[in-house]
Amino acid sequence: MSLRIVVCVKYVPDATGDRHFAEDLTVDRDDVDGLLSELDEYAVEQALQIKEAADDDAEITVLTVGPEDANDALRKALSMGADKGVHVEDDDLHGTDALGTSLVLAKAIEKTGYDLVVCGMASTDGTMGVLPALLAERLGVPQVTQLSEVSVEGGTVKGRRDGDTATEQLEASLPAVVSVTDQSGEARYPSFKGIMAAKKKPVESLDLDDLDIEADEVGLEGAWTKVDEAAERPARTAGTIVKDEGEGGKQLAEFLAGQKFI
Amino acid sequence: MAEVLVYVDHVDGAVRKPTLELLTLARRIGEPVAVHLGPGADTAATTLAEHGAVKVLTADAPEFADYLVAPKVDALQAAYEAVSPAAVLLPSSTEGKEIGARLAVRIGSGIITDAVDLEAGDEGPVATQSVFAASYTTKSRITKGTPVITVKPNSAAPEAAPAAGTVEQLAVTVAESSKGTKVVSRTPRESTGRPDLTEAAIVVSGGRGVNGAENFPVIEALADSLGAAVGASRAAVDAGWYPHTNQVGQTGKSVSPQLYIAAGISGAIQHRAGMQTSKTIVAINKDAEAPIFDLVDYGVVGDLFEVVPALTDEVKARKG
Ligand SMILES: Cc1cc2nc3c(=O)[nH]c(=O)nc-3n(C[C@H](O)[C@H](O)[C@H](O)COP(=O)(O)OP(=O)(O)OC[C@H]3O[C@@H](n4cnc5c(N)ncnc54)[C@H](O)[C@@H]3O)c2cc1C
Ligand SMILES: Nc1ncnc2c1ncn2[C@@H]1O[C@H](COP(=O)(O)O)[C@@H](O)[C@H]1O
Numbered sequence: 001m002s003l004r005i006v007v008c009v010k011y012v013p014d015a016t017g018d019r020h021f022a023e024d025l026t027v028d029r030d031d032v033d034g035l036l037s038e039l040d041e042y043a044v045e046q047a048l049q050i051k052e053a054a055d056d057d058a059e060i061t062v063l064t065v066g067p068e069d070a071n072d073a074l075r076k077a078l079s080m081g082a083d084k085g086v087h088v089e090d091d092d093l094h095g096t097d098a099l100g101t102s103l104v105l106a107k108a109i110e111k112t113g114y115d116l117v118v119c120g121m122a123s124t125d126g127t128m129g130v131l132p133a134l135l136a137e138r139l140g141v142p143q144v145t146q147l148s149e150v151s152v153e154g155g156t157v158k159g160r161r162d163g164d165t166a167t168e169q170l171e172a173s174l175p176a177v178v179s180v181t182d183q184s185g186e187a188r189y190p191s192f193k194g195i196m197a198a199k200k201k202p203v204e205s206l207d208l209d210d211l212d213i214e215a216d217e218v219g220l221e222g223a224w225t226k227v228d229e230a231a232e233r234p235a236r237t238a239g240t241i242v243k244d245e246g247e248g249g250k251q252l253a254e255f256l257a258g259q260k261f262i
Numbered sequence: 263m264a265e266v267l268v269y270v271d272h273v274d275g276a277v278r279k280p281t282l283e284l285l286t287l288a289r290r291i292g293e294p295v296a297v298h299l300g301p302g303a304d305t306a307a308t309t310l311a312e313h314g315a316v317k318v319l320t321a322d323a324p325e326f327a328d329y330l331v332a333p334k335v336d337a338l339q340a341a342y343e344a345v346s347p348a349a350v351l352l353p354s355s356t357e358g359k360e361i362g363a364r365l366a367v368r369i370g371s372g373i374i375t376d377a378v379d380l381e382a383g384d385e386g387p388v389a390t391q392s393v394f395a396a397s398y399t400t401k402s403r404i405t406k407g408t409p410v411i412t413v414k415p416n417s418a419a420p421e422a423a424p425a426a427g428t429v430e431q432l433a434v435t436v437a438e439s440s441k442g443t444k445v446v447s448r449t450p451r452e453s454t455g456r457p458d459l460t461e462a463a464i465v466v467s468g469g470r471g472v473n474g475a476e477n478f479p480v481i482e483a484l485a486d487s488l489g490a491a492v493g494a495s496r497a498a499v500d501a502g503w504y505p506h507t508n509q510v511g512q513t514g515k516s517v518s519p520q521l522y523i524a525a526g527i528s529g530a531i532q533h534r535a536g537m538q539t540s541k542t543i544v545a546i547n548k549d550a551e552a553p554i555f556d557l558v559d560y561g562v563v564g565d566l567f568e569v570v571p572a573l574t575d576e577v578k579a580r581k582g
Contacts, residue, residue, distance in 0.1 A: 249572025
């Protein structure tokens with residue numbers, strides 16, 4: 001029996017670009033180039049390693065909820081080695097919040113069929129890090145999240161969670177939702193062969209109708225949170241910069257003393 | 263006055279500072295009712311009462327430690343049902359966010375994470391967030407259900423505001439379905455004796471410029487002279503020079519101290535994301551073009567191996 005893995009990947013504005021808000025206070029996606037969230041590459045990598053450890057007796061579906069361009073994120077994941085893609089795209093999704101996104105992802109995951117859902121630790125734009133917990137709650141399966149190490153043996157997923165106060169070894173039966181951190185191991189680069197093969201891999205497109213979701217359950221109107229204001233943070237006023245000519249440490253101490261830190 | 267649930271982050275009853283900040287913020291919207299899960303409620307109650315908790319709801323069950331997150335969601339939901347609060351506040355830790363998120367789904371409410379400030383508003387609490395690597399500040403509110411909000415450390419100064427802090431037992435039934443993820447073992451992290459990174463008033467961080475684990479004592483010595491916590495960039499962590507728990511930035515800790523000192527750190531966007539809201543920023547870097555200098559209140563262009571030890575000596579001398 002083959003292991004069905006669904007990896008949730010998000011298409012995000014490049015963090016090194018100049019990110020802005022659009023007029024309706026949603027993330028402006030036109031201004032800055034988009035890409036597969038770097039933190040989701042770790043999720044794809046761990047899914048691939050789980051598949052390899054299962055002697056390839058697994059199928060990896062990469063799933064994204066996002067605009068047309070989000071297809072790029074799926075292609076990148078497919079070129080790394082995932083088997084097929086699912087793209088949920090619908091004009092009514094514009095402005096969906098985390099709860100709404102989790103609803104859409106949960107329905108799409110159920111429709112696809114799964115034993116294991118793998119997520120990244122957080123999206124690089126929203127940085128909430130709550131989607132995996134939301135998915136576990138909605139799907140009614142165990143959450144095994146923020147793992148720096150993960151493996152699947154038989155019907156059990158095991159992992160290590162490096163928390164603030166302790167390191168925990170976790171274990172759950174499948175089906176389950178896991179998320180992996182950027183400590184889980186470098187993601188592979190797509191090979192030329194992988195990039196060519198990805199072009200031929202199937203990507204299924206779904207809309208809200210296909211998932212039996214009403215338009216008013218998602219989108220800006222359906223969102224349960226509202227951004228009222230977004231202001232660019234004023235640039236920090238230029239500070240004093242000195243070149244160390246042997247007195248740098250002293251000068252710095254003088255400054256810190258002036259600010260009452262010493 | 264409406265009650266506001268505050269989820270208590272503690273270690274065996276020793277309440278962590280972010281929880282006291284939550285109590286201070288909660289008093290702006292209503293009367294704080296603390297929810298304390300696990301051992302040590304009596305010890306915790308004293309501190310919680312001093313900071314404004316009118317009530318402390320407590321429950322202890324082995325499931326809280328034996329399974330991940332979900333049993334605590336069951337307990338917080340029981341508290342929610344017992345109190346019908348105006349809002350639920352949790353610390354923005356990994357666990358706080360996960361508990362808050364799952365509670366939000368269960369009670370049909372919206373959630374805001376990583377607030378850095380909170381005020382009462384006509385239409386419910388207004389949360390300030392710092393987004394896009396702290397380049398934007400937003401104000402948001404929740405439009406459906408009972409607002410669930412997680413708040414970052416250092417978002418408010420804890421204020422003393424003595425209240426009753428009456429301890430009440432909370433009846434909690436942990437659902438079978440909440441026992442899905444077993445915590446097979448737990449190894450507590452060893453204390454370094456230095457202040458906690460996210461709570462510290464001063465943080466001294468080292469980056470790739472520190473050039474080796476064997477050189478990190480240079481950073482630690484400065485930190486110790488100032489009573490500071492030690493941080494590191496991801497480059498230093500990935501190189502294995504310093505533990506990941508000390509990483510500052512997007513995928514590490516987010517810090518907002520009174521003073522942040524960056525030594526041998528270039529100031530990449532992902533690093534800035536975790537420290538840009540610090541009150542005073544100081545950098546030491548040998549490259550005058552390093553982007554970190556765009557952020558600083560005071561910067562020294564120079565070799566950290568010259569400047570940092572000299573600064574440490576000077577601090578020690580001045581402190582006597
Ligand atoms: C998804 C993602 C998440 C990330 N998350 C984080 C994160 O959480 N935290 C983080 O820090 N980074 C993070 N990064 C990495 C980030 O992009 C940078 O690569 C990293 O911050 C660089 O660390 P650094 O400044 O120490 O190293 P470098 O960029 O190499 O800078 C080293 C600096 O040290 C200076 N230097 C060298 N020698 C000396 C000397 N003797 N004296 C003085 N100065 C000297 C150099 O001039 C240089 O400016 C993330 C990246 C990605 C893609
Ligand atoms: N729109 C989306 N489509 C697919 N996966 C997503 C989406 N948003 C978030 N995720 C997944 O959820 C994780 C956590 O995201 P977040 O809670 O938004 O920080 C990400 O690393 C992804 O794995």
